[in-house]
Amino acid sequence: MKKEKLENLEIECRKESSEPIVFGEGNSEAKLVLVGEAPGAKEVELRRPFVGQAGKNLDEFLEILELKREDIYITNVVKIRPYKISEKTGRKSNRPPSKDEIVKFKKYMEEEIRTIQPKVVITLGNVPLKAVSGDQKITIGEVHGEAIEKEGYYIFPLYHPASIIYRQELKKTYIEDLRKLKDLIVKHQFK
Numbered sequence: 001m002k003k004e005k006l007e008n009l010e011i012e013c014r015k016e017s018s019e020p021i022v023f024g025e026g027n028s029e030a031k032l033v034l035v036g037e038a039p040g041a042k043e044v045e046l047r048r049p050f051v052g053q054a055g056k057n058l059d060e061f062l063e064i065l066e067l068k069r070e071d072i073y074i075t076n077v078v079k080i081r082p083y084k085i086s087e088k089t090g091r092k093s094n095r096p097p098s099k100d101e102i103v104k105f106k107k108y109m110e111e112e113i114r115t116i117q118p119k120v121v122i123t124l125g126n127v128p129l130k131a132v133s134g135d136q137k138i139t140i141g142e143v144h145g146e147a148i149e150k151e152g153y154y155i156f157p158l159y160h161p162a163s164i165i166y167r168q169e170l171k172k173t174y175i176e177d178l179r180k181l182k183d184l185i186v187k188h189q190f191k
Helices: 002-014 041-046 053-065 099-116 126-133 161-166 170-187
Strands: 032-036 073-076 083-085 092-094 120-124 148-150 153-158
Touching: 002 099, 032 099, 032 126, 041 053, 053 161, 053 170, 073 099, 099 126, 120 126, 120 170, 126 148, 126 153, 153 170, 161 170
Parallel strands: 032 073, 032 120, 120 153
Antiparallel strands: 083 092, 148 153
């Protein structure tokens, strides 16, 4: 039933844009849903979330939590790759999603969460945190590593793994936050 509902939601979402859609994937009965910002080039190429550099970060994330990719459901707030064209090279490069893009696709992410009914929604970065919580003033710097109760589930905000590439000082904090998440999962038997 849930799987079928997600498939229908994906069909509906594909009608939203002429750009390639990267819809969520994974276990429709998952207790954990991972929400990123938007797909990148590799994700668009393979039509799967978290497979490029983000996929490498996801592998480390899953290893620390002692989970497999098939144990969770993975999605993004925005289902298309937000990009700009470089004036120098003429090639696409990633950019943050616009407010319009977030508004346009957020309803699909919300419906994915409603359908799956997870126990924990893990947000990676500010865009997913704001989209899932509904609070536009909240920031990852204030609440990372803290479980926030929402209707029927916890939001667990993490820094986006990609931010660690640019800010090495966040690596220790990120690993500590993952350990807190693991404690929450074990404590409540969310596996």
